[in-house]
Amino acid sequence: MVEQTALNRLAEMGSGFPNLLRARAYTEASLESKRRELASLGEDPDFAVIMFGSWGRGELSSGSDDDWALLVDGPPGEGVEERISGLEGSLGHAERKPGAQGVFGGPVFCDDLIGNIGLDEDRNQNLTRRILLVLESVAITNPELHGTVRDRVLEVYLDQSIKDFRPPRFFLNDVVRYWRTMCVDFVGKERREPEGEKWAIRNAKLRTSRKMLFASGLLPVLLAARFNRAQIRGYLREQFSLLPSDRIAEAFLEFGAIDAGLRTFRAYDRWLGMLADADLRAELEALPREDAQGSRVFRDVTRLAEELEAGLLTLLFDTDLYLQVRDFGIF
């Protein structure tokens, strides 16, 4: 029997989202395989192997990177390097190597994630790791530590400043900051490396997967304004235990924006289908920026991205959600 997630329920109202549901099944099978493979490393209560990116979104395809990290509950020290060496044999081989920014493929210290929020020490790398831990991460080993650290990050965001029937502002600002940082950094990279590799696919991902990820963080934080202080914590913990696409699908269902939800996920489903197609992916990876607007494949991606964005905007502005967006979304 198919699990009745919000995405499944929405899928049943239309013609289904075959690429999304296939990617979920593939992600689940791949996670099980990795868990079996890494079981031989043994458990340690202070370490957890975490996967981010398409692994954490349940959208894995054969071309996905292994965006992994070793979550460390404690200071840098004994055992970390040894553990990392042990993992490098199993994760991030060759073409599955995590991105070159150094965000993944090494240790992530809980103290940094929690202790350095805002100010100079909260560099892009730390911000990215913290937000992605909450929005799109999954444990290969030690899921208890993963859950505990995610809850600890949420606890910091939900400090004494939260109010009844208001979105948690500190958290909201950090989620919005992360999205805007990604957008600014995209251009920053473009300016620094005008001939930069993979411009088209990075642009396409920003317009689609990254935008959906942002929405999957923004929506629960805004919707937390329906609850009192005591309820907000439980609501957000429950929400961030779901896959990002389930959080978004749930919002479309809850606010009755079914048609827009079907179109949003159909567009996203088609994008995932393109990513899973080795030829189309290779074309996007090789496409120089100056040729992008003349490329039918790139134009297809931008059309899908605009449909996806239009659906999300309808959810945010053409339902009662607009009250939260108006009052808290800008300032």
Place this chain on the structure above:
Amino acid sequence: MGPLLLSERKSVRAHHPLGASTGYMDEQRGDWQRLVEETLFISPLVAELAALTEPEFRSLIAYLDTNPMLPYRYLSVHAPSKDRQLSDRELVELIGRLPASVDAVVIHPDTISEPEAYASLGRVVTIENMDSRKEDGRDAVELDRFFEALPEAGFCFDIAHAWSLDPSMELAVSLLDRFAERLRHVHVSSVSGDCVHAPLTAEHERLFLPVLARCSDVPWILEAPLRED
């Protein structure tokens, strides 16, 4: 907390983005640059360049070949629907010459003999529901075979065409039930007794808005000027 439906709004003018089709701009017909400029008075974001005859379509391709600066985020082209002489494959070859900046090419299903011929165009193909004068492509059952042949094709919902067949609007609702996921844009107008597009009447606006509430995330394109009031 229920959704604030678009039906609670009182006017089609409140929709965003709302653009114009050049199909009703008779004075400028044939002068694509002037037609484009006319659409900008309605919206710089959305427009439909209507080339309803084959000579018009060829002249549109020639105009777009000059790489004019077009500001639209969504550009639709209406393919020839009158006096068709070209075969489907010949028309597909012509459509293939349109630049990548064209997001949708609207095709009347009753002019299609060989739906499969359009498959190579992928997502650009957009099939419109037909009015009561036509003998095909009017309802979900008749449209199904086109979409089965064209899995990537979009749906252009002409609400006045649906009304011409069923003023109760049940047909309009059934079209959206069936093709909601494929919907790319909406044609908005009233139609006269002989199914000629006409400015949206106040009565039709009231009747159509609850249905159009389901289309709030897609562009609406006016197939006739808005009435003055």
